[in-house]
Amino acid sequence: MEQDVDIDSLVRRRIRVLRLARGWSLDALAERTFLSPSNLSRIETGSRRIALDQLLPIAKALEVTVDQLIESSDGNDVVIRPRRVEQLGTTIWSLARERNPFQMSIAKMRISTPVTKATELGVHPGRDWFIVLSGTAELRLGERTMLVEAGNAAEFSTMTPHAIGAHEGPVEILTILSSDGERAHLHGSLTDSEVDS
Incomplete structure (x- = not known):
């Protein structure tokens, strides 16, 4: 259960960071996802659970895959042996x-x-x-x-x-x-x- 909370928190941070990196306000992301700015704000702050039907349009708008939003942040696969x-x-x-x-x-x-x-x-x-x-x-x-x-x-x-x-x-x-x-x-x-x- 604790791992779910960690992944949930990680996804929220990624959404916010990707949005800000593009210079988008909540209103700008809302236009691209057809979700309300208040709904997006609650998703980013953790006052609302993220549903799959919300995650798909958010990922598409941010030009990433859902897998990239939810992938684990553990460091086990950081080193590449070419x-x-x-x-x-x-x-x-x-x-x-x-x-x-x-x-x-x-x-x-x-x-x-x-x-x-x-x-x-x-x-x-x-x-x-x-x-x-x-x-x-x-x-x-x-x-x-x-x-x-x-x-x-x-x-x-x-x-x-x-x-x-x-x-x-x-x-x-x-x-x-x-x-x-x-x-x-x-x-x-x-x-x-x-x-x-």
């Missing part, structure tokens, strides 16, 4: 257990091969973003080639043919990819030959 995938001069460590609510994935990549004229440039919907952790990345966007040094980041439309390579030695990057980018970069060019890191 698996390493290697092929063709690139090593990738996926740094997220699951995709986040915005359908993005996070990976660290170590690239040791440069972009050459023979390198096949990829195209997919969306945008890619990366920051260089060490070394210098060579970013090919169509006919242009740019050098991105350690500490600098790049963001670009992935409808432009593109490739990332190493410039004068290995480069390590941290990248955030959309679901289309993940398919193209983490699955499209690599096989499933995984080895433990």
Whole structure:
């Protein structure tokens, strides 16, 4: 019973924090959920139990799943032990257990091969973003080639043919990819030959 109270309290805090993070008043959330502002206030403060038929529209309005609102906050699954995938001069460590609510994935990549004229440039919907952790990345966007040094980041439309390579030695990057980018970069060019890191 105490655990139910803890989860109930956690859900209330999450609803309030997510609402405030979006800069919404109770009235603004009420418009999106078709619940009254006073009802939402009582839910957030704990003076009213949260019913499932209220939780669904609240989660939808806040752009999260009901599971994300009610998942346990215990720290048992905080540490991620990434698996390493290697092929063709690139090593990738996926740094997220699951995709986040915005359908993005996070990976660290170590690239040791440069972009050459023979390198096949990829195209997919969306945008890619990366920051260089060490070394210098060579970013090919169509006919242009740019050098991105350690500490600098790049963001670009992935409808432009593109490739990332190493410039004068290995480069390590941290990248955030959309679901289309993940398919193209983490699955499209690599096989499933995984080895433990």
